[in-house]
Every structure is written in C-alpha cells, then in structure tokens.
Amino acid sequence: MEILIKAVYILIFPGLLFATVFGLWLAGIDRKLLARMQKRVGPPVLQPTYDFFKLLGKETIIPANAAKVTFLAAPYVGLISLVVTALFIPIGGLQAFGGMADTVVILYLMAIPSLAIIFGGSASGSPFAGVGVSRSMVSIMSYELPLILVLLAVGRAAAYGGYTTFSLEQITVIQQLTGPFLLDWRLIPAAVAMLLVIPCEVGAHPFDVGEAETEICEGPLVEYSGAPLAVFKLSHCIKMFIMTALFTALFLGGVTTGMLWLDVIIALVFCTIVTVVSMTLTHAVMARFRVEQLFKFFWTVVSGLALVSLILVWYV
Amino acid sequence: MMLANYIGAVALVVIGFYAMVMKRDIIKIVVGMGLVDYGLNLMIVSVGFNEGGTAPIYTFGELTSGMYFVDPIPQALTLTSIVIGACVTAMALALCVRLYKEYGTLDAHEIRRLHG
Amino acid sequence: MTYDVYMHFPVLAIMALFVGAFLVTLSGKREVLRNIIAGAAVLIALTLLALLIKPVMVDGEIITYWMGNWEPVNGYAIGIALEVDALSLFFGLLVAIAVACSCFYSFQYIRQDDARGGYFTLYLMLAGGVMGIVLSGDLFNIYVMLEVMTFAAVGLTAFRTWNPNAREAAFKYLVVGSIGSSCVLLGTALVYAQCHTLNLAQISALIPGRMNPTMVLAFALLFTGFGCKSFMFPFHPIAADAHGAAPSSVSVLISGVFTKTGVYGIIRVSYFLFRSMGLTSMQTGLVFIGCVSMFVCVTMALNQHDFKRLLAFHSISQIGYILTSLGLCTALGIAGGLYHAINHTLFKGLLFLTAGAVLYATGTTYLEKLGGLARKMPQTAALFLIGAFSISGIPPFNGFYSKWMIYQATFEKASETGSIGYALVTVVCVVTSVLTLASFIKVGQSVFFGQMPLEYENVKETPLSMRIPMWIMAALCVFTGVAPNIMINYVIGPATGAVLNFPGYIDAAMGEGYAAATITDTGYLAEPRLLTIGAWNPVNWLLLFVVVLAAVFLVSILGKRDRGEVNCAPDSKHAVFFGGEESQYSHVASGDLFWGFKHNLRGYLGFMSKAHSGVTNDYVLWGVTALAVIILYCFAFM
DSSP states (O other), X not given: OHXXXXXXXXXXXXXXXXXXXXXXXXXXXXXXXXXXXXXXXXXXTTHHHHHHHHHHTSOEEEOTTSOHHHHHHHHHHHHHHHHHHHHHSOBTTBOSSGGGBXXXXXXXXXXXXXXXXXXXXXXXXXXXXXXXXXXXHHHHHHHHHHHHHHHHHHHHHTOBTTBOOOOHHHHHHHHHHHOOGGGSGGGHHHHHHHHHXXXXXXXXXXXXXXXXXXXXXXXXXXTOOHHHHHHHHHHHHHHXXXXXXXXXXXXXXXXXXXXXXXHHHHXXXXXXXXXXXXXXXXHHHOOOOOHHHHHHHXXXXXXXXXXXXXXXXXXX | OHHHHXXXXXXXXXXXXXXXXXXXXXXXXXXXXXXXXXXXHXXXXXXXXXXXXXXXXXXXXXXXXXXXXXXXXXXXXXXXHHHHHHHHHHHHHHHHHHHHHHHSOOBTTTOOSSOO | OOOOGGGGHHHHHHHHHHHHHHHHHHTTTOHHHHHHHHXXXXXXXXXXXXXXXXXXXXXXXOEEEEGXXXXXXXXXXXXXXXXXXXXXXXXXXXXXXXXXXXXXXXXXXXXXXXXXXXXXXXXXXXXXXXXXXXXXXXXHHHHHHHHHHHHHHHHHXXXXXXXXXXXXXXXXXXXXHHHHHHHHHHHXXXXXXXXXXXBHHHXXXXXXXXXXXXXXXXXXXXXXXXXHHTTOTTSHHHHHHHHHHSOHHHHHHIIIIIHHHHHHHHIIIIIIISOOTTSHHHHHHHHHHHHHHHHHHHHHHHTOOBHHHHHHHHHHHHHHHHHHHHHTOSHHHHHHHHHHHHHHHHHHHHHHHHHHHHHHHHSOOBGGGOOOGGGTOHHHHHHHHHHHHHHTTOTTSHHHHHHHXXXXXXHHHHHHHTOHHHHHXXXXXXXXXXXXXXXXXXXXXXXXXXXXXGGGTTOOOOOHHHHHHHHHXXXXXXXXXXXXXXXXXXXXXXXXXXXXXXXXXXXXXXXXXXXXXXXXXXXXSOOOOOOOSSOBOHHHHHHXXXXXXXXXXXXXXXXXXXXXXXXEOSSGGXXXXXXXXXXXXXXXXXXXXXXXXXXXTHHHHHHHHHHSOOOHHHHHHHHHHHHHHHHHHHHHHO
C-alpha cells in the first residue's frame, strides 16, 4: 500500500503526469493571457500540448559536429530531474516526499535542467549554441544571488526556537501559525524579488537572453529537433510549474481549510496567479534585456530588494 | 648579551625580507632568503643558550653538582635547519641558472610569463 | 598502553614511501622495475593506513608510537612521537588514496617526458613528506617534513623540461614558500622556548590558558606558515603557477594533498595546540580569509585561458570553503570542512587527471586552441563532467553534500550569534559555487564540446592505464556524494570528534591523567553534535530519479510509433545550422564566454588581473604583508 501511494505520487500526482499536464496548461494560460493583454485573440490554451505532441512525431536530426550521447541524453536528464524536484515541493500541505530536500537543495536541483540545456547545446557544436551557452550561464549567475538571499530571508522568518531553517516543511508549518509570509511586510521586497527571479530561472521572455529567438535562433536549442526538442519545451513548462509552486510554498503556504484536496486546489490556483503576475505581465510590458543589463539588474535591483528583506527580517 | 643576539636575528630577518621584496635581481632574492634563514638560526640557538652553561657533552666522571649546560635541542634544530637552508639555497640558485638561460635576464620584473 | 601489531603501521607507511623513493633511484633506467617499486610503495602505504581504520576510526583508539621507544620520562616527552588519531588518519587516508591513483596514472603519463629518472624519487619523497606531516606528533618533525615536501614539490614543478614556464613557477614557489617555512620554523622555536618540548600533546597540555606575547607571536607565525602551505589568500598566486606548470599527476598531489597539510596544520595549531578557535576574533579572522580566498580565486579562474591554471585557482577557491567552514568552530562546520577536504582531493584530483589526459592526447591545455574533444575522447569527457559537477556542487555528486553542510553551518552560526555577517558568508559561498559552475561550463564548452579544430582529427582516447585511476576517483566522487551517511558515521564523524577531543590525544601520548592535571581551560568546546537544519537524501533522490527514468523510458517505448525517426546529418554541409550557408569553423572559445558578466565586473576583473603581476617581489610583498597583518591582528584580539 505504502509503495502504491508512493508510486501514485511519483507517476501521477504531483509527479510525472500531473507536472506535465499542469505545466503545459500553465504555458497555455500564459500565452492566451499574454495575447489578450496585447489585444490579440491568441492560441487556444491547449496549444503548447498540441505543439508538444506534434514535435514528438517529427524527425530528430543529429548534427555531424555533435557529441552524440550528451546531445541526446541531456534533454531527458533535465526532464527527469525536474520531475523529481517537483516531488519535493509541498503543494498546499501535500508533501509527497517532503523531508527529503530543503530550499537550498531545490536551488541546486533546479540548476540541473539548466545545465542540461547548456551541455546539450554545447554538445551540438553550433556557434549559435555556443553564444547561447554563454548567455544562459550569465543568466544563471544573475538569478542565483537574489534567489539565495530570498531563501535566507524566508529561512530566517521561519525561525523556530532560535533555529533558522532551510526546511520547506518548517516554512509551511510556521506559515500555518503566522499566516502567509506574503502578508508579512518585511518579506514583501523578497517576494517581489522572487517574482522577478521566476521568469529568469524559467527563461521566460524579458529575461530569456539565452534563447533569444530573434538574436541567436534559440541559442542552445538551435540544433534540436523532434523528440528531444519536445522534451526541452516540456521541461520549460514544468519549470514554470515548479518555480511558481516554490513561490507558493515560500510565500503563500499555510492556507488551510482542513480539507487536503481543497488546499491543493487553492495552491494550484495560486500557482496560476503567480504565473500570470510574474511571467505574463512582465512579458507583456517589458522588452528583452541585454545580457549585461540583465546581470546588472539582478545583482543590483533584485538582489538589493532581497537583501533589504533579509536585513529587515534579521533586525526588526 | 642575549639581547644583542635577538636584535641581530631580527635585523637579519628584516634585511632578508627587504631584499626579497625590493631587489629585482633574482640572485639577490635568493640572498634575501638566505639571510632570513640565518636570522632564524641565530634566534633558535639563542633561545637554547644558558649563561655560563657548558657544552651538553659529558661523561659520568665529569658530572658535578651545580653544573648545567646549554639546551642541546635548539642546537640540533639549528643544525637541521642549516642543512635545509643550504639545500634551499642550492636549489634556488640552480633554478636561477636555468632561468637565466631561458629568459636571458635575472630581472624578476621580466621573468613573468605566468601572470593574470 | 597495549602493544599491538598495528602500532607500527604509521611509521611503516611513512617508511614505505621513503624507502621506495630510495630504491626507485637504484633501479636506474629499468622502467618496469621502477614502476613495480613505486606502485608497491604507494600500495603498501595505502593498505597500512586502511588497516588502521578499524582501530582508530571505529574503536576510537589513538595510536602513539615513540621512535626508538623513547617514552616520556617524568612528564616530559623527550622522544619523537608519531601520533595517529582519527584526524591524522583521515588526512593520511586522503593522501594515500590520491597518491596511489596519481602514481598509477603517471606510469603512462610521464612517458612523454625526457628526464623521467628523478620523477618517482621526488614523487615518493613528496608523498612521504605529506604522510609524515599528518601522522607526526612532533612539531619540529612536522617542520622537517614540510621542507622535504616543499622541496620535492618544487623539484617536480620544475620537472618538465619542455614546459617553458616550469622553472619560473618553481622559483616563485620556492621563494614565496620559504616565507611559510620560515614562519613555521620560528613559530616552532618560540613554542619550544616557552614549553621546552616539541611534542604536540604536551604543548597542547601546557600552552592554552598561559598565553603571553611570545605565544601570541608563535601562534601568528605558525598560523601564517601553515596558511602559506595551504595557499590561502594572499599566497594563492604561486599555487596557480605551480599547479599549472607541474605535470598533471603532480598537480593532483600539490593541489589535493599538499594544500591539505596546510589545512591540517591550521586545524592542529588553532584547534589543538593553542585552542584559540573559541575566540570570536579568531573565528571571524579565519572565516574572512576563507571567504576572500574563495571569491578572489574563483573570479581569477574565470579570467584564465589555460585549463590547468584555471583548475589551480579553483583549488584555492575550494580551500577557501574548507577554511571558512573550519573557522565556524561548530561541530557541523568542522564536519563540513573535513567533508569538503576529502571531496576536494577527489574531484580536484580527477579534474587534474582529465586535464593531463587532454594534454597527453593533444599536447596543449590552452583553452582557445581546443574544442570538440568529446567525440574523440568520450570517456575523458564523461570523467570531466563528473568532476565538474562534483566541484560545482551539482546533486547528487559529492561537492554538493559538503557545500550543503557548509551552507547550513554558516547559516546556523548566523542565527546562533545573531550576526547577519555569517548569513552573508552563506551568500558568498553560494555565489562562489555558481561562478565555479560557470568556469567549468567554460571549460566544457571550449575543450570537450563545440567544434573541433582540424588538427585534432587523429586524437585518440587515453590509454586504459590512465583511465582506470580516473574512473576510480570518479567512482569515489559518486560514492562520497551518494553515501554521506556512511562517510559521516565512519570517517567524518570520528575525525570531527578528534578535532575536539584534545584531552584524549594528550592522555594517549603522555599517560592517563596528564591532561586532567595540566589543562586549565577544560570544555571550551561542547560535545560534537551534528545538527542539520535542512534535509537532503541523495539515495532517495537517485531512487526517484531511476523510477521516473524508467517511467519515461516506458512511455517512450509505448509511444514509439508516434515518434519521428532519429537520423544523423548526412554530410558536413548539414553539420550545423549556419544562417543557411555552408558551415565554417566557428568555435565559441573560452575568451568569448560570459561577456555580460565580465563586462559588468570589468573594473574588478581588470584590477585583479593586473594585481597578479607575476613579479616575484610583489608576491613576496603580499606574503610579508599578510604575515604582518596576521601578527597585528593576533596581538590586537587575542
């Protein structure tokens, strides 16, 4: 029985199947709402899903210059590690494998899919991919500093008995006692910083320097086609789900009604709202940053916001 | 009397470091290393010295009460350290010879292919 | 004191290496004989130390061996002692493993060199010197071994006759290293002047609580001396030169093992002899040095164009982690530091060996000239990736676990002391970690992936005898990352306990009750308690990974008929997309990477690049300044 529940967790909810479906759905919502904001009709919400299945049916071409094994393995490693990461994040009090990874571990686990894109692109041997690799890495460097500051601020706010924490479980429990951290004025700058980190981590529009279609033909993805490309696109969608779920767990956790399924649904609604606020809105109102602007923006403004929160939480 | 030793030792060390920092000629840098080493040796021997003590070599017949000797261990340390110092100097000079052959100069400011 | 056969193992381990060094010289030009002797020496040393795991690590025994059976008389240790507690054995094992792997690697590797006669003599001398330091219980003995080690290392750095930079690197190393040696010697002499003994255990019993200006000076000197040997900031430039110029199999030793003696010395001096780590000022000082080392060196590494020089800077950056963690003076901090020490030896050794493999196959380590080697050397590329993921702390490899412990330790320290400074230390650690990742992506992109220059069409994978040691190290990297519980229970835990268990060490050497009778400052450290504030279970992560992998595999098999086929590009015209034209050679090499980052920090990076001027005088000046600052700091705050 135990194993069966675990299997359900891993394969169906919140694991493989759910992450896929919900990620694709989030991406669809994102595109639809973006279109509405720009006064377009926009594609149907299921468009990313159609794209995914269409891509699966296409031919995969391996370029002659590529290091084959890395080129083909990278997308799958990225996807699988993402799905596993999804299991560690509590969704509305539901903790599939809660006590197994903390915030810092998730910070590092989230680097694996980015690395998969980087090494996959690097292995393709394309110069566009080379430039993309360089830019993707700069964007990773950019968001890591504010992200760790946010995590530390939240960890300090969730201190219990003098012990600060990295544990997502404890962060959830403390929020059940004190109310969501988003309502704590000291943590509002951190929440804003986190909202800006999400699109950068996901590689969504204003911060998508690594895959800028108009400049470097999607950078690391330029040589990918067929199933591996589909997997990368899927990873992108699942990343949206994971990052918004992480935001929900960090800042909007502890909203309890007493019924688990209702809590989960509320959390998923929060995820959708966060997606819209952090990704769709920024996409609609901002043009793409240049690489060095991105780096500067994240290391000054966003990190500054997170640092303010950390100092406030520490001393106030 | 020991004070003079200590002052001398410190002076040697300081002069040695001065040579290592300021002198551009690598031979002079090696000389500086040597000076630091001699300063330390002087210091260590002085540490073990007892005013009026005899050499720490005796047989039972010679041993009388009230007799004492200088501490032998610092001397042993100094001997070891002198040997090591000589080796270091020899090695450094050997490297200087090779450097001169390869770079055509003994100026430390020009022997800097490895930088940045 | 019970008499057992394993009492003799430590001295035999050291002897095996030194006797091996002597016999290798006798073997002359007979290479097979020479290899057998060298291999036997390192294996004997490894076996002897491995046999000590049971009594020392598991049973918690402390082995004291008096050379020539000169045991202490009337509470005075006059003989020379070898004393092996869990901490010594921990470092001894590190040394033995790295030395053995690198030795077997170098049989094939140094075939390219012309003057191979002296290689194994110096190699075994270096190994023996390091082993002597970590197993010794006598301060002056440590100094002598330090000099033996430095000497052999300088010789090996200058060893490659065809490397034009080797002599220069060796000279700088010798000159700046001599500052460290002088400091250790003078510190030893001052300690002797105060305590009239050179035995570590007795010094440890006599000094603390009886500090006077001489002892403060002695502490500052010893600390700087060992710091110089660990290449902490600002002694790091010589390390970069030496690691880069030495043959890769030696770089493994200099970076993975030689620096560890410095770390070991700092632990012994500040936790053990003087027990000054309880002071807030000392903790702040060490953490500060560690943070500066790790950040400065990682940014320097991003600037490099040479594979091995880049690795060298990373080596010091990782030492920065270890020092930071040790400076926290909490059980978790010490454990994290020690764990990172073992991981550093493994992944840095692996990376240097892969750099050596690249050098062996292509004849260069210059990043701008290389590219696309993964197609010709797939195993080396895989090994490089394991090493790179380990050092940049990608789960589930080993670097992650120790870094994760360090983050927790620093953050916990922050909440304990209420100082936000330690939280910022955590931030510095994380940022350093991501910059490390960046520079290894740079290496990956410019050496193993991307396009391959035409002249490397005929490059072959390295021979099996070089790959096996690399695979062993890679396997150890994975093992220490995936099985942290085993490591902590059997290796790290006892070693951490040993750092704090100074009365046991003193009693083992000087006889039961000596510590209780002489120590005045009991209980400056609480019982070691490994309290984690987060959660991470690599085994379960791997299990989940495998389950999901199986599921994805199953799905992809079931949906096979809906999938498109996989084809290779038919000809070189379709090699890569190139704006619709025939592709040209256009490799994105290391110098062009991370422009956005470099552009923003150009002021800082340019300044650092200029500051590392390569002039010996400047480096000596840095060293002497560091010495002066540390002495002043100690006088001001101790």
